[in-house]
Amino acid sequence: MKQLLRLIFLIPCFAFTQVNAAKYVCPPCNHPCDSTTYDQPGVCAHCGMTLVEKNQQIVKDQKITVCFYLYDGVEVLDFAGPMEVFSYAGFKVITVAKTKAPLMSQGILKIIPDYSIKDAPQTDIFAVFGGSDDVAANDPEVISWIRSRDGATKNYFSVCTGAFILGKAGLLDQLTVTTFHKSITNLQNAVPKAKVLQNVRYVDNGRIITTAGISAGIDGALHLVAKLKGKEVAEAVAKQIEYDKYIPEQGMNLSPQH
Amino acid sequence: MKQLLRLIFLIPCFAFTQVNAAKYVCPPCNHPCDSTTYDQPGVCAHCGMTLVEKNQQIVKDQKITVCFYLYDGVEVLDFAGPMEVFSYAGFKVITVAKTKAPLMSQGILKIIPDYSIKDAPQTDIFAVFGGSDDVAANDPEVISWIRSRDGATKNYFSVCTGAFILGKAGLLDQLTVTTFHKSITNLQNAVPKAKVLQNVRYVDNGRIITTAGISAGIDGALHLVAKLKGKEVAEAVAKQIEYDKYIPEQGMNLSPQH
Numbered sequence: 001m002k003q004l005l006r007l008i009f010l011i012p013c014f015a016f017t018q019v020n021a022a023k024y025v026c027p028p029c030n031h032p033c034d035s036t037t038y039d040q041p042g043v044c045a046h047c048g049m050t051l052v053e054k055n056q057q058i059v060k061d062q063k064i065t066v067c068f069y070l071y072d073g074v075e076v077l078d079f080a081g082p083m084e085v086f087s088y089a090g091f092k093v094i095t096v097a098k099t100k101a102p103l104m105s106q107g108i109l110k111i112i113p114d115y116s117i118k119d120a121p122q123t124d125i126f127a128v129f130g131g132s133d134d135v136a137a138n139d140p141e142v143i144s145w146i147r148s149r150d151g152a153t154k155n156y157f158s159v160c161t162g163a164f165i166l167g168k169a170g171l172l173d174q175l176t177v178t179t180f181h182k183s184i185t186n187l188q189n190a191v192p193k194a195k196v197l198q199n200v201r202y203v204d205n206g207r208i209i210t211t212a213g214i215s216a217g218i219d220g221a222l223h224l225v226a227k228l229k230g231k232e233v234a235e236a237v238a239k240q241i242e243y244d245k246y247i248p249e250q251g252m253n254l255s256p257q258h
Numbered sequence: 259m260k261q262l263l264r265l266i267f268l269i270p271c272f273a274f275t276q277v278n279a280a281k282y283v284c285p286p287c288n289h290p291c292d293s294t295t296y297d298q299p300g301v302c303a304h305c306g307m308t309l310v311e312k313n314q315q316i317v318k319d320q321k322i323t324v325c326f327y328l329y330d331g332v333e334v335l336d337f338a339g340p341m342e343v344f345s346y347a348g349f350k351v352i353t354v355a356k357t358k359a360p361l362m363s364q365g366i367l368k369i370i371p372d373y374s375i376k377d378a379p380q381t382d383i384f385a386v387f388g389g390s391d392d393v394a395a396n397d398p399e400v401i402s403w404i405r406s407r408d409g410a411t412k413n414y415f416s417v418c419t420g421a422f423i424l425g426k427a428g429l430l431d432q433l434t435v436t437t438f439h440k441s442i443t444n445l446q447n448a449v450p451k452a453k454v455l456q457n458v459r460y461v462d463n464g465r466i467i468t469t470a471g472i473s474a475g476i477d478g479a480l481h482l483v484a485k486l487k488g489k490e491v492a493e494a495v496a497k498q499i500e501y502d503k504y505i506p507e508q509g510m511n512l513s514p515q516h
Binding site: 034075083095113181213243 | 292301333334335337338339341342345351353360364365366367368369370371372438439440470471472473474476498499500501503
C-alpha cells in the first residue's frame, strides 16, 4: 500500500519533468542538422541558425512548397540563387522537368529532377528560370501542364528569361514585368499585352513576381521570403548566405496588398 | 597562254577573298550558340555577348580548366555562383565527386558528377565549396587525391567552409584566409598555422583564393577571372549576369604579383 501511494505521488512529478524537458532544433534548413535535437537553447552547431523549441518547429514545419521547373539549358545561377534562399527560409523545394531523364544546366551540371510533369505534386509556388527558355516555352505539353496547375498555384516566380515561359502560358497579360536586360524588347514583342520594364531588379504584381537576369533571382527570392514570412526572416537569410549586398525592397512592388 | 596568265593573276585575289571572309562567333559561353557562326560582327542573338572573329576565338579556345569538387551536402549557391561566372568567362568547368553516383546538394538538388576521383583529368584550377564539408575533409582518400594533383594545379579556390577541405590537405598553412562568417573560430582551430580573417569577402594569396560564405563565391570568382583574363572580362561577366552589386577588388589581395 505504501509503495502504491509512493507511485501515485511520483506520477505527476514524472509527467511534469517530461513536459518541461524542452528540446531545441534549428529552423528547417535542408541540412543534416534538421534532425539534430539539442537540450539547451542557443545556435545550431552545424548551420548556425538560432534554435527554436521543437514544438514551435512542428508548427513551422507546414512548409511553403515550391516547384522549380528545370529544362535542358537552364541557367545555373538563375535557379541556384533562389534555391539557396528558399531553402534557408524553410520552404520545401522540389525539382520538376518534362521527364525524369537527366538534364544539363548550362552545358555543365547534370541534374536528375525529382519529378516529371506526369507525377509532380501541386505546390504553393511555381518557379521558372532562364537560359534556353524556348525549350519549355515552345513545348505545348509543358505550357498546358503549367496552365493545368494554375487553380492551385498561389504564386508564380520567374528569373531572367523564365518570364517567356510564364508569358507563353498567358500569365503576364496586363501585368508590369521584367526579364534579362538583353531580352526586354523580345519579351515585349512576345507578350504585347504586358508592360515590360528595364532597369528594375524585380516586379511584384501580387501573385506574380518576375525578376531581371541571373543574379537578380537572389533579390527576387529574398523579396518573396519577406512577403510570405516577414522582413526579419528575409534579412536573416541574407545574413546567413552573406548577401551583404541585399537591399530590401529594391524592386518594384505593385502588389495590391502593398 | 593568255588564260594561264589570267589564272595566275586571279589566284592571289581568290586567296585574298578567302582570308577576308571573316566569320564571327560569340566568346565560349557553354550555351548552344557556341557553335553558331555569324557573317557580320555584332552581338550574339542568343547570349548577347559581343562577337569576336572566329580565328581569335580559336586562340581563346585554349580554355582555362576548373575542377568543381562536389560531395553530398554541398551548398548549392556556393558552387553555382562561381560556375555561372567561370562559364561566361569561357573557362571549362568539370564536376568531380568521390564516385560517379548521384549526390544531393543541400538535400534538394540531385547531381550526377562528370568524373570520379579515379578518372578525373587534371585541371588548372581546383575548386571546393562549403556545406557538409566534413564529408570531404574527413575522407583520407579524397584528401590524398587532392594532394596528388597539387603539382599540376595552378590555382586553388574555396568558397565558404570549403576552406576546411583545403586546410585538411595542408594547403592553408602560413596563409591568410577566410571562410563562412560562423566558422571563423572553427577554421582557426582546425588550421592553427593559418591566419583566418573575418569580415573580408575573399583573400587572394596568389595561388590560393579563399572566400567568405555562400554568395561571396560570386565575388571571389569574378576576382579570379579579373586576375587571369583581365578586369574588363570580369566586368563584362558581372554585367552579363546582372551582378550590378559587383565591387571590383572588394576582397584582400595578398598576391605577390599584385
